[in-house]
Amino acid sequence: KAGVTQTPRYLIKTRGQQVTLSCSPISGHRSVSWYQQTPGQGLQFLFEYFSETQRNKGNFPGRFSGRQFSNSRSEMNVSTLELGDSALYLCASSWEQVRGSETQYFGPGTRLLVL
Amino acid sequence: AQSVTQLGSHVSVSEGALVLLRCNYSSSVPPYLFWYVQYPNQGLQLLLKYTTGATLVKGINGFEAEFKKSETSFHLTKPSAHMSDAAEYFCAVSDRISGGSNYKLTFGKGTLLTVNP
Numbered sequence: 001k002a003g004v005t006q007t008p009r010y011l012i013k014t015r016g017q018q019v020t021l022s023c024s025p026i027s028g029h030r031s032v033s034w035y036q037q038t039p040g041q042g043l044q045f046l047f048e049y050f051s052e053t054q055r056n057k058g059n060f061p062g063r064f065s066g067r068q069f070s071n072s073r074s075e076m077n078v079s080t081l082e083l084g085d086s087a088l089y090l091c092a093s094s095w096e097q098v099r100g101s102e103t104q105y106f107g108p109g110t111r112l113l114v115l
Numbered sequence: 116a117q118s119v120t121q122l123g124s125h126v127s128v129s130e131g132a133l134v135l136l137r138c139n140y141s142s143s144v145p146p147y148l149f150w151y152v153q154y155p156n157q158g159l160q161l162l163l164k165y166t167t168g169a170t171l172v173k174g175i176n177g178f179e180a181e182f183k184k185s186e187t188s189f190h191l192t193k194p195s196a197h198m199s200d201a202a203e204y205f206c207a208v209s210d211r212i213s214g215g216s217n218y219k220l221t222f223g224k225g226t227l228l229t230v231n232p
Contacts, residue, residue, distance in 0.1 A: 004158070033219065043205065043222040048212075056212045056219065090158055092220075100147040100209035100218040101166035106158035 001027060004093050004107035012113045018079040021110045025072050025093030032074040033104060034066060037088040046089075049074050050096065078112075086114045117142045117210045121223035129231050134193040136226045138180075138206030141187065147209035148189045149220065150180055154202045162204075165189060176200070201230045 005024045013019050025032050034046040045058040049068035066076040072093075078085055088111050092104035122137040140146055147166050151159040163174025170182040180191045189206060203225045210221040 006158075031217075035220075042224045043207075043220075045219045045221070048217065048219060050217075055217055058219070092159075096217075100211065101164070102209075102218075103149075103161055103164060104220060106151075106160070108156075108158045111156075 004091055004105055006089075006091050006107040006110050008110060009108065010111050010113075012115065013081050014115050015081055015083060017081050018077065019081060019112060021076045021078075021089055021091075021112075023074045023076070023091030023093075023107060025074070025091075026105055029093035029095055029105070030072055031094045031096055032068055032072065033092045033094075034074070034076050035090045035092065036060075037090055037109070038086075043090070046076070081114045083114050086112060088112075117146065117208045117221055119206050119208050119221055119223035121204075121206050121226050123226055124224060125227045125229065127229040127231060128196045130198055131195050134178075134191070134196045134200065134228065136191040136204050136206075136228065138189045138191065138223060139187055140189065140206075140208045142208060147218075148180075148182060149207040149209070150174065150178070150189075150191050151205045151207060151222075152202050153205065153225075159205065162191070196228075196230045198230050198232065201228055203227045 031050045033048040047057040052068045063079045068074045088109045090109045091107045094102045118141045120139045149164045150162040165182045173179045206223040207220040209218045
């Protein structure tokens with residue numbers, strides 16, 4: 001079974017631009033979560049989607065948004081990029097994520113550099 | 116909200132030596148605990164997890180961790196380090212999202228393990 005895939009793997013943008021990142025979960029998984037990883041803040045929860053609905057959102061500004069499609073693929077969008085948005089963005093999928101014991105499977109991440 | 120503390124941002128061991136990576140959590144309810152490993156330029160890979168039952172959990176690549184409720188700890192160990200174990204290790208707790216019925220992972224800051232020949 002194929003793992004979680006993320007595209008693109010690397011991205012360079014300039015301040016003020018917007019960016020869209022894509023995540024394809026493991027087949028059959030309906031929950032997709034996004035995390036931001038930076039050296040200073042570590043791994044932080046962005047949001048989680050299930051059946052095309054955002055169920056929960058972390059403590060990030062409204063410039064960060066996402067969506068999920070009927071095939072469970074998810075996209076994350078960041079508008080008006082700032083230098084501090086430079087990070088590794090990780091996507092994770094699981095069956096439902098309604099039981100805390102479920103394993104989240106992570107993709108390789110998209111490394112975003114904002115200049 | 117729960118929190119996770121990993122003591123030591125960098126641990127260095129010799130090949131063949133014991134690996135001990137420390138993790139303490141704060142939780143008012145029985146937690147679900149995870150250890151993930153991240154190799155350079157890769158995502159996170161699950162090493163092991165504790166949900167219920169046996170407090171000594173065995174994972175992949177010879178790693179194991181013991182859940183100690185009285186100490187609120189979930190330290191990761193491996194008897195003999197290999198060069199291939201060099202990576203960053205993250206402890207995480209499954210945190211019920213406030214007002215919701217589902218969960219997110221709250222991670223520690225990570226411990227970078229270096230293995231010296």
